[in-house]
Amino acid sequence: MMADMADVLDLRQFRCSQLDPLLAAETAEWSEILNWDYGSSAELIRQYIEARILPGYVLVERVPGDHHNPGRTTPLGYGFFIYEARKGMIGNLFVLPAHRGTEHAAERYLLDHIIQTLRATPGLERIEAQLMPFAPTALASSFEGNGFESYRRVFLQLDMTAGPTPPAPAAEVDHYRGFRLEPWGGASYEEAARLILRAYQNHIDSQINDQYRSFAGAVRFMHNIAHYPGCGIFDPTASFIARSLPGAGLEGMVLVSRVRRDVAHITQVCIQPERQGQGLGTALIRRCLQTLRQRGLRAATLTVTAGNTAALALYRRLGFTRLSEFDAYVWDRSRTGPGGTP
Numbered sequence: 001m002m003a004d005m006a007d008v009l010d011l012r013q014f015r016c017s018q019l020d021p022l023l024a025a026e027t028a029e030w031s032e033i034l035n036w037d038y039g040s041s042a043e044l045i046r047q048y049i050e051a052r053i054l055p056g057y058v059l060v061e062r063v064p065g066d067h068h069n070p071g072r073t074t075p076l077g078y079g080f081f082i083y084e085a086r087k088g089m090i091g092n093l094f095v096l097p098a099h100r101g102t103e104h105a106a107e108r109y110l111l112d113h114i115i116q117t118l119r120a121t122p123g124l125e126r127i128e129a130q131l132m133p134f135a136p137t138a139l140a141s142s143f144e145g146n147g148f149e150s151y152r153r154v155f156l157q158l159d160m161t162a163g164p165t166p167p168a169p170a171a172e173v174d175h176y177r178g179f180r181l182e183p184w185g186g187a188s189y190e191e192a193a194r195l196i197l198r199a200y201q202n203h204i205d206s207q208i209n210d211q212y213r214s215f216a217g218a219v220r221f222m223h224n225i226a227h228y229p230g231c232g233i234f235d236p237t238a239s240f241i242a243r244s245l246p247g248a249g250l251e252g253m254v255l256v257s258r259v260r261r262d263v264a265h266i267t268q269v270c271i272q273p274e275r276q277g278q279g280l281g282t283a284l285i286r287r288c289l290q291t292l293r294q295r296g297l298r299a300a301t302l303t304v305t306a307g308n309t310a311a312l313a314l315y316r317r318l319g320f321t322r323l324s325e326f327d328a329y330v331w332d333r334s335r336t337g338p339g340g341t342p
Helices: 016-034 039-051 105-119 140-145 189-199 215-227 280-294 309-317
Strands: 007-010 056-063 072-084 087-095 126-130 149-159 174-176 179-183 240-244 250-260 263-271 299-305 321-332
Touching (some): 016 072, 087 105, 105 126, 189 263
């Protein structure tokens, strides 16, 4: 049905001015659904579109012309993907609300083009996707029909407006049992990457994000968190690390970004395996939330894999409540047959 209504064109044929209505509508939707200012991400997307270096597709409606009026092409939606070595990542998918329909046919039509392009890319071994605004059932048929595995993710939010504002921390360094808690500035990307690699060994999240499986991948993850707005603008002053006493080894960290002026997003909570279960993660998160509350932020958000039941229980004990759910999808050539099915 969608094929009769619309065409799919290469994203690199378009200028920013043609897609600005889509980006504006998408920014408004992220704010409404996820309490997230998508403006920084939209601006980066604009830069890549204007440079014509972002691979993807635009769903357009064609209105034929005649000898009196020229025809026109109206963008209805778009999606893009990026390449990282032998992996492809579906970075975004959006269709104007008026053109979606209850079955999400327009999104699935656009998504199928993206998936087929990625799967046909020579040398590509893996595809990952986490499209947070979409409910789990919205795109499931397209992903499952192409051999993707799904992992349920939960988007949680903490209301920090209730109760009195805590006093500012007395010092830049706090202590918890045998650990020293200090601001993020005391760790390097490489040190943090080694922590990530150990903490996520055989962890369910390493099945979703393969950057957790290698040192080079974990360094890229840290670089992306610190320098790109995909998870908000990194806030080192509200991010904390834990070091052991007296050895000063990096034992844990909590990383935070700002997703709007008064909302923070916890992008990473990571604890050395032998230190887990000792309350260190809770101490780091509480230290982070104390700082955010003291600065007047009204909410904090995070995402967690539903199968990570211990972490989900911890966040709920800290007062986080469910805002929405979405699915993370992974296609791995080594686990699929020639037709793309498991």
